[in-house]
Amino acid sequence: MSLIHVDRVSKQFRKGSETITPLSEAELQIDRGEFVSLMGASGTGKSTLLNLIAGIDKPTGGRIVVDGTDITQLSRTKLAAWRARNIGYIFQTHNLIPVLTAYENIELPLLLLPMNRSERQRRVEIAMTAVDLVDRANHYPRQLSGGQEQRVGIARAIVTDPTVVVADEPTGDLDTETSSQILDLLQRLNTELGTTLLMVTHDSDAAAIAGRQLRLDHGQLVEQGERVSVAVHPEAS
C-alpha cells in the first residue's frame, strides 16, 4: 500500500468573480522512501497539491490518505497535531524564526511532542550533524548565509523524523552552487535515511535528482519516471 494516496482530489477557490480550479480529481500515489519531484510552470497548482498533502490546506473534494490516515477528515486541531508528528516542511524562503538561534529553530517542532529536554537535545544534534551545521548552533538567521539558513530549515523539517518531508522550491532563493549543495543534501537524506520526499520545483536540473519526476503541464500531470499511476482531470472554471 502507498504511503501517500491522493484520491480524486480537487481544489477550487474564488478570485474575485472567477472560480479557479488548480486541481481537479487529481490522483497520485507515493511509496515510502520515494523521492518525488513535481515540476510545472507558475500557477499550475503544484504548490497547492503540496500544501494539501502537507495538511495546511483542505481540498474541495476527494481524499488524501497518508500512512493510513485520511487527513481530509481531520479537524483543524487534529490536523495540526498530525502535522507536528508526520510532516517536515521545507520552505523556499527558509522561514526561520528570526529571534531564535539555529539550534532553537530546529528544536521548535520538538517542543510540540512529548519529549524531555535531553531527548530533544539528542535529536537536534543529530539533525544538525546531518546538515553539517553543528558549528552554527548559536547563530541567529541573520548571521547565516542563504544556504546555511536553508540547511537549518531542512534540519527543522527532519528533526521530528516525520513520515514525509515536503519541499516547496527549496532552491528557489539560492545561487547555483548553494542549490547544488542543498539538492545533494536532500538526496542524501533520501538515500541514507530513507526519508520520503516530495519536492516542488520549476528547475528541471533540481527535479532530475529525484527518483521519480512528475510534471504539471497545461493542467496535465505527466509521469516522467518509471511509474504511470497519476491522473489529473483539469476542469474548466
Next chain:
Amino acid sequence: MFKFAPYLLKTLWRHRTRTLLTVSGSAVALFVFCFVLTVQQGLEQLTKQDDSVLVVFQANKFCPATSHLPQDYDRIIGEMQGVRDVVPIQVFTNNCRASLDVVVFYGTLADKIRQVRDFTLVGGSWSAFEGHQDAAIVGQTLASRRGIQVGDKFSVGDVTVAVAGIFTSENRAEEDYVYCHLDFLQRTRGLDLVGTVTQQEVWLDESADPEQVAAAIDAKLKSGQIETDTRTKGAFQASSLADLIHLIDLSHYLGWACLFLMAVLLGTTTIMTVEDRIGEHAVLQTLGFSTLRVFRLVMSETVLLSVIGGCVGIAMAALVLSQAGISVGAEAVTIAFEPSWNMVVTAAVTSVVIGLIAGIAPAAHAARADIVTALRFSG
C-alpha cells in the same frame, strides 16, 4: 507553555522600542489607577471605622472652629449606660477647607492618649510630653512632610508647641495630626476656650448599641447648655468630608478611564505585532502549532506586557505614596493615601485581566488566519 518562554521573551525584545513604549503606557495607567484605588481605600478606611467610638459635636455646627461643648459633658456622658470612657478634645486647624497640607492639633488629656490611641513613639519620650504643658507629639507623616524633629518648636498661627515625640499609628490618618495638652490649647492666645472643647470622643462597652447610646446622649443633653449631635466616628468623619467624598467618588471614573486606555494601548500594540508576524504564525502552524497554541502565545505576549507595565506602575505608585506621605483633609479630618497590599494585589490582578481582555481579539486574529494565505506574507 513555559517551553515557549524564550520565544516569547525574545519576540518582545526584538521590538524593544514598541515593547518599552507599551510597558511605559501601561505603567502610567496603572500608576494612576493605584492612586485612585488608594484614595478610595483611604476614604473607605476612614468612614468605616470601628462603630464602638462615638463623636459628640455641637448640633448644627460643621466646622471644628464653631463647635463649643462644655468640657464637663465628659462627666455627664461618662455616667451613661454603655459608655466605657470619654475623651474631651479641643481641635485647632490651620485650614478648615479642603487642602493637601492640613495641620490639625488635637488637644486632650495627656493621660488619656495612651489609653485610646495605639501610638508608638519612634522619637522622643512620653515623659517629655507629659512633663511639659507646651509639649506635643507629632505624627510621623506630618513630621516628614514638614521636616519636624524632636526638640523643634513648631508653630501654626498662634499655636506654638515643643515637639516631645514623633509617633506612628496603625491608622495612617492619625499620623497627620499633632496631639498636645488640652488646657494648653484652650489657653492659647486668641482662642481663650477654657472650659469648652470641640468634641467629646466616647468609647463604648463591647455590648453597647452605638445608635442607642448616641440617641441617648443627644436626648440627655438636649436640655443642657449646648445641644449635641452624636454619631459614630466613621459617620462623623464621612459627614465632615462630604464634599471631598463626592469628588473622590467621581475619581473612580478616572480609574476606569485609565484601564480602558491601557486595554486600547495593549490591544493596538498586539494587533500591530500580529499583523507584522502573520507569516511567522503561519510558519508555526505549518510546523504543527495548533490554533489554540498560537492563540495562547499571543495572549501570553499581551498579558506579559500588561503585567510588566502593571508591576512598574504599582511599584512607582507604592514608592511615591509611601515616600510622599500624601493626605487630603477638610474640617480637621484627613484621608491618608497609604499604599497597601490590598492595593498591590487588586492592581496586579487588574493588570492580568486587562492583558487578557486586550489580547483576545489580536490572538483570535492570529490563530484563525488561513495558513496558505498567511504564508505569502512570510520570508
